[in-house]
Amino acid sequence: MGFSRFFNLFLFGLIIISCHEEKRNANINIQLDDFADWNIREYSLSSRKIRHEIDSLRLLPLKMYADEHTRKYYASSAPFLWITRSGIDEKADTLLTYLQKASLAGLRESNFYISELQTNLRRIRQLDFDTENNINSVFGRTEFLLTKAYLRYVCGQRFGYVQPNYIFNRLEQTDTTKKAPFRRLYDTETESANQEFIHKALSILKDGNFTDFFRDIQPDNPLYYQLTNLCLQTQNPETRRKAIINIERSRWRTPRAAHDKYVWVNLAAAKLYAVDEKKPEYLDMKICIGSPKSKTPMLQSRIERVDMNPYWNIPYSIVKKEIAPRHAGNEAYFSRNRYRIFSKETGEELPPAAVTADMLTSGRYRVRQDNGEGNSLGRLIFRFPNNFSIYLHDTNNKQAFKRTNRAISHGCIRIEKPLELAVFLLDTPEEKTVNRLREAIGLPPLNSSIPIEKKEGEPLKVGIQRFDPSIPVVIDYYTLYPKPDGGWEESPDPYGYDEILLKKLEAF
Numbered sequence: 420m421g422f423s424r425f426f427n428l429f430l431f432g433l434i435i436i437s438c439h440e441e442k443r444n445a446n447i448n449i450q451l452d453d454f455a456d457w458n459i460r461e462y463s464l465s466s467r468k469i470r471h472e473i474d475s476l477r478l479l480p481l482k483m484y485a486d487e488h489t490r491k492y493y494a495s496s497a498p499f500l501w502i503t504r505s506g507i508d509e510k511a512d513t514l515l516t517y518l519q520k521a522s523l524a525g526l527r528e529s530n531f532y533i534s535e536l537q538t539n540l541r542r543i544r545q546l547d548f549d550t551e552n553n554i555n556s557v558f559g560r561t562e563f564l565l566t567k568a569y570l571r572y573v574c575g576q577r578f579g580y581v582q583p584n585y586i587f588n589r590l591e592q593t594d595t596t597k598k599a600p601f602r603r604l605y606d607t608e609t610e611s612a613n614q615e616f617i618h619k620a621l622s623i624l625k626d627g628n629f630t631d632f633f634r635d636i637q638p639d640n641p642l643y644y645q646l647t648n649l650c651l652q653t654q655n656p657e658t659r660r661k662a663i664i665n666i667e668r669s670r671w672r673t674p675r676a677a678h679d680k681y682v683w684v685n686l687a688a689a690k691l692y693a694v695d696e697k698k699p700e701y702l703d704m705k706i707c708i709g710s711p712k713s714k715t716p717m718l719q720s721r722i723e724r725v726d727m728n729p730y731w732n733i734p735y736s737i738v739k740k741e742i743a744p745r746h747a748g749n750e751a752y753f754s755r756n757r758y759r760i761f762s763k764e765t766g767e768e769l770p771p772a773a774v775t776a777d778m779l780t781s782g783r784y785r786v787r788q789d790n791g792e793g794n795s796l797g798r799l800i801f802r803f804p805n806n807f808s809i810y811l812h813d814t815n816n817k818q819a820f821k822r823t824n825r826a827i828s829h830g831c832i833r834i835e836k837p838l839e840l841a842v843f844l845l846d847t848p849e850e851k852t853v854n855r856l857r858e859a860i861g862l863p864p865l866n867s868s869i870p871i872e873k874k875e876g877e878p879l880k881v882g883i884q885r886f887d888p889s890i891p892v893v894i895d896y897y898t899l900y901p902k903p904d905g906g907w908e909e910s911p912d913p914y915g916y917d918e919i920l921l922k923k924l925e926a927f
Contacts, residue, residue, distance in 0.1 A: 462546070462548065462554055464554055465555055468555035469499075469502070469555050469558050469562065470493075471559070472555060472556050472560060474493070476564070477489075477490045477493055482530075482926065483574065483580070483927055484574060484582075485570035485571050485617070486567065486571070488570060488614075489563070489566050489567045493566075498625075500565070500566055501562050501566070502562050506543050507543055507561060507565075510629050511565055513629060514569055515533065517572060518531045518568060519533060521575075523650075524651070525666065526575075527924075530571065532567070535560070535564065536565060539557050539561040539564075543557060543561065566624075569620070569624070570617065570621075571927075573632075573636050574616070574617075576636050576637055576638065576670065577636040577672075578610055579667060580670070580923075580927045581920060583607075583717075584605055586919060586920075586923055588601055588603050588604060603806065603807075604716050605717045606805070606806055607673050607717055607718055608674055610673075639672070640669045642665075643666060646662050647662075649662050649907065650662035650666065661899040661909060662899055663921070664898065664920050664924070665897050665898060668896070674719060678888070679697050680696070680890055681891040681892070681893065682890060683892075684892065684894045684895065685896070685897055685910070686894065686914070687896050687911065688897070688908060689707065689826065689913070690703060690705060691703065691705075691706045691811075691832070691840075693840055702839055704834055704836040704839070704840070705820045705825065706834050707814070707820070707827050707828050707833035708826050708827075708828060708832055708913070709826065709828050709829065710826050710827055711913065711915075713828065713829045715809065715831070716809070719891070719892070719893050719894070720803040720805050720891075721889035721890060721892065722801050722844065722886060722891075722892050723803060723885060724801075724802055724883050724886060725799055725801050725841045725844075725856075725883070725884050726799070726800045726802060727855075727859035727860070727882045727884070728791060728794075728798055728859055728860075729790055730788065730789065730790045730794075731787065731788040731790075731794055731796045732787050733788060735782065738780070739779075739780050742758075743780045744776060747774060747778075747779055748771065748775065749771065750771045750772050753771040756788065756793075757788055757793060758787070759787050759788075760784055760785070761784065763782075763783055763784060764783065769784070790881065792815070793815050796812045797812055797813020797814045797815055798837070798861070799838065800812040801837075803892055809830050810831055811832045811834050811840070811892075812831060812834065812837070813833070813834065813860075814833040814834075819833065820835045838860060838862070841856050841884065842856065844890050845886070846886070846888075852884065855884070856884065896914070898911070
């Protein structure tokens, strides 16, 4: 793009002097073309010099996916996006308005170059250039930083400034060896910026509806706006800090199932909510989640069924880390916990005394706990497809729900009210079906005070109740969330995710 615009210092001075008595800026309406016929070096715009300034800025560190595309765009000597024959396009003012709103919601102004852009725009519009801030340098920096701030903002607002898939799945390794794989702690399908979106954003700058695009890329989660208002209104520094962190969580775009009934698990609060949008009532309960060493992952799935009186096939990780090294060959331990050992190949049951630690860790044997009283899964287990073999389940340890810190499990989620949840999730909770569930856990049927007594030696009834349609379940992590009856619930941060997110937000 070859062009030159020239300014006359003498005429510039006359304008300032002539308007001095009115005490206003006489240059506010000056355009570059007004001085096209005057050749003063300090006020001569050069496309080559502007691009030279931009080239120096392309070496700045990349902090976001968007930064890479800002660098690529200007590496190809593509047309300027903000510089016009009149100076800088008015879209820059619209952008700055949105950037300032974002900074009020806790994002750092420096990450959007707000102060420098404001100064540069003032210089350009008042023709306030000098040897340290020459015209080509100011125009070059303004062009590049406007694009960089713009792409950061539109990508961040549309997809989040921090990518949860990236940060949470690179936190912990499966063991202490250097090449050990990382644990997957976030397994929710989440949208992210891509080349198609970047191309659209840049095209909008050139010939699209800039204002409509800004409206369309704002978060679609109502919680975002509730948290943003709280952030602006609260005087409590800790509440504001939590609001900023959870605002970022509310930006992430995840699938939303078209279903009135769903289960929402908040790991941070160690609570479960079962909601039916068609009804004013909701079901809530305490839960126990994975300990910090066995974190329950964040994910989305659909609850397909509830199993009654399940056996517990103990995960290999527990067998390897806890049972094999401490209790191999200990018949009393296996008898006390009602554990049985089976060959995976033949299905044959082996006496505990005949099984060594090496055999247990070989992967050729499984350890199963008998169902019924004392079973770690309790009497009901809610199954949903996932990559971690976790589920919602009853527990034989009801006292755990009285604890303040309930991050105590191996990763599965123990629920306080399993029967109530099962009934809530039924499409039509007929009395016959409800009684079947009650009978499975030893409760009397409805409209009867007579408890069900299991005869000696009679096996527990094992059964499955399917949910049709299946019920969406979201396992999430929010440390600040609105209470259904008003106000805000602030939760502890059992996994330390808040600090990790805050550092990423500050440094993005």
